[in-house]
Amino acid sequence: MKGAKALKGSTGSKGSKGPKSRGVRTPGGISLRVEPRAVAVGLLLLVAALVLAVLLIGTGDFEIAPLDVVRTLAGNGTPAHDFVINDLRLPRVIVALLVGAALGMAGGIFQSVSRNPLGSPDLLGFGYGSAVGALVVIILFKGDASAVATGAIVGGVLTGAVVYLLAYKQGIQGYRLVLVGIGASAMLVAVIQYLLTKAQLVEASRAMVWLTGSLAGRDWAQVWPLLVTCLVVFPLVLGQGRALRMMEMGDDAAYALGVRVERTRILLMLAAIVLTTAASAAAGPISFVALAAPQLARRLTRSPGSNLLSGALMGAVLLLLSDWASQRAFGSDQLPVGVVTGLVGGVYLLWLLVTERKAGRI
Numbered sequence: 001m002k003g004a005k006a007l008k009g010s011t012g013s014k015g016s017k018g019p020k021s022r023g024v025r026t027p028g029g030i031s032l033r034v035e036p037r038a039v040a041v042g043l044l045l046l047v048a049a050l051v052l053a054v055l056l057i058g059t060g061d062f063e064i065a066p067l068d069v070v071r072t073l074a075g076n077g078t079p080a081h082d083f084v085i086n087d088l089r090l091p092r093v094i095v096a097l098l099v100g101a102a103l104g105m106a107g108g109i110f111q112s113v114s115r116n117p118l119g120s121p122d123l124l125g126f127g128y129g130s131a132v133g134a135l136v137v138i139i140l141f142k143g144d145a146s147a148v149a150t151g152a153i154v155g156g157v158l159t160g161a162v163v164y165l166l167a168y169k170q171g172i173q174g175y176r177l178v179l180v181g182i183g184a185s186a187m188l189v190a191v192i193q194y195l196l197t198k199a200q201l202v203e204a205s206r207a208m209v210w211l212t213g214s215l216a217g218r219d220w221a222q223v224w225p226l227l228v229t230c231l232v233v234f235p236l237v238l239g240q241g242r243a244l245r246m247m248e249m250g251d252d253a254a255y256a257l258g259v260r261v262e263r264t265r266i267l268l269m270l271a272a273i274v275l276t277t278a279a280s281a282a283a284g285p286i287s288f289v290a291l292a293a294p295q296l297a298r299r300l301t302r303s304p305g306s307n308l309l310s311g312a313l314m315g316a317v318l319l320l321l322s323d324w325a326s327q328r329a330f331g332s333d334q335l336p337v338g339v340v341t342g343l344v345g346g347v348y349l350l351w352l353l354v355t356e357r358k359a360g361r362i
Contacts, residue, residue: 100316119178124180125184291348
């Protein structure tokens, strides 16, 4: 009886400092754990993303009121509003939503796999790999937009494979993966600089615009490939959420709980690389969203684990906010969204490094 009372006391809500959770059993007999705070945060982030999307669609030289934006999206707008919104601005906003969500989820995967808050495509070199692939197509082959997107995907996937193989030694250790990624990033930056010195003026200008990361001029040709990628990869990743959460406890504990660790790790890293390269192909290398979004989502939900869905929603909100700031916060001078995310992300990275150092983890 004493043991039963102790067990009851240890799992009760009064003695627990973690977030409250509730068990839910589906009609198929599958048990799910639901954390009310995480659900509430996810819903708030979704509402914030939708509100920001409406505001961003109405932003520009031709201002449109939010009510008119909603009315036009519902099919009841004027011909002028219909052209501006559906043909010019809606694709850009959808690309921002999808790129932010893809980067947020990819960052959550990398940070969970490496068990390191610095595990991010920005620091592991995958973004630079995509940049090298795109620049090779732009500078050496004078390719069009679709060829550049293909080059970015190929470059990112090859970089991911090389980094994984170099970091693998009887499994993947978090800091080893980060260190190998940082080394690969330095080498790839050197390759980028070399390619830029060999480029003609027109190709160099085009390459610099792509390297900055921008949502300007995005149309439905960028929306559909990215949308298909997200629709395929997101369910696959979310289906591995339980295994990923167990892997955060360590490979030995995950093996003991029946997780096929190496297979799951390779599958999830491949999914994260695909998301990162698809986002880079659509909008260029948008920096620091993948680093910041999962950490901010985890702090809001106060929930352990990868918080993949919350991280994706947070990434979408961050990129929409950055795009709005790039158009409104600097007067008539519109900045590429990659400049804004770089400025904000640099400050966040410094704060994260100081926090990790005070905690004794680096």
